[in-house]
Amino acid sequence: MSGTEMHTVRSFEDELNQLSDIILRMGGMAEAQLTAAVQALVRRDSPAATDIIVADHRIDALEQDIHALAVRILALRQPMADDLRAIVSALKISADLERIGDYAANVAKRVLVINQLPPVPALASIPLMGRLVQEIIKEVLDAYVERDVEKALGVWHRDQEVDELHTSMFRELVSLMMEDPRNITACTHLMFVAKNIERIGDHATNIAETVHFLTVGRVLPMSRPKGDQAGEFMAPVQPSGSFRDT
Numbered sequence: 001m002s003g004t005e006m007h008t009v010r011s012f013e014d015e016l017n018q019l020s021d022i023i024l025r026m027g028g029m030a031e032a033q034l035t036a037a038v039q040a041l042v043r044r045d046s047p048a049a050t051d052i053i054v055a056d057h058r059i060d061a062l063e064q065d066i067h068a069l070a071v072r073i074l075a076l077r078q079p080m081a082d083d084l085r086a087i088v089s090a091l092k093i094s095a096d097l098e099r100i101g102d103y104a105a106n107v108a109k110r111v112l113v114i115n116q117l118p119p120v121p122a123l124a125s126i127p128l129m130g131r132l133v134q135e136i137i138k139e140v141l142d143a144y145v146e147r148d149v150e151k152a153l154g155v156w157h158r159d160q161e162v163d164e165l166h167t168s169m170f171r172e173l174v175s176l177m178m179e180d181p182r183n184i185t186a187c188t189h190l191m192f193v194a195k196n197i198e199r200i201g202d203h204a205t206n207i208a209e210t211v212h213f214l215t216v217g218r219v220l221p222m223s224r225p226k227g228d229q230a231g232e233f234m235a236p237v238q239p240s241g242s243f244r245d246t
Helices: 003-043 046-077 081-114 121-146 149-179 181-216
Strands: none
Touching: 003 046, 003 081, 003 121, 003 181, 046 081, 081 181, 121 149, 121 181, 149 181
16 A cells, blocks of 8 residues: 555544544533533522523534534545445434434523422432433443444433333322422423433434444344333423423
């Protein structure tokens, strides 16, 4: 291989590594946004919630960086096989991470409203769900870095844990609303907080499926395990306000 060819290969590898680096930056920011949003809810910290909403554009900007770099690589390198899968996977994963950031910002928007209302007991269940989803995000990013298909499959199966916890929270909130109508407004907003966190888990599971595709070159042959019985009841209880929860 000539010196020029070696330089070209090295540059191509550098560009692929740059894609991975941006993915990890996005993932770290998305994970931090979720953690901060849950903490803002528990601490009733409206300034922190506002910071989360404002910071969401940083994740969006990184997704645009990935798109621009991916288009450049596709146009100039014409990659094939594993390299092409790596680029396609980066595009898919960046889209899921962008949505995770959006859902974390949605939680923060709900926090601003909930903080104006009396506290309700169900608030104690949110951090548990948040920690579970945060762990799943971290595990799936590790699976991406390590190209670890078994770790990705572990994340894929853990989505059912999130769904079951979401269903449990939904039932708890409904019970609180039935016991005391004064809880209805706060509990309705908490339902959407829980739903946003559950959707973050879904997007982490999407990433696990992409890691499987990236690693073995084919999509998972199985249907995704689901344990959520609350989602079908969410649509009719949309509270007023400017939110994007879907």
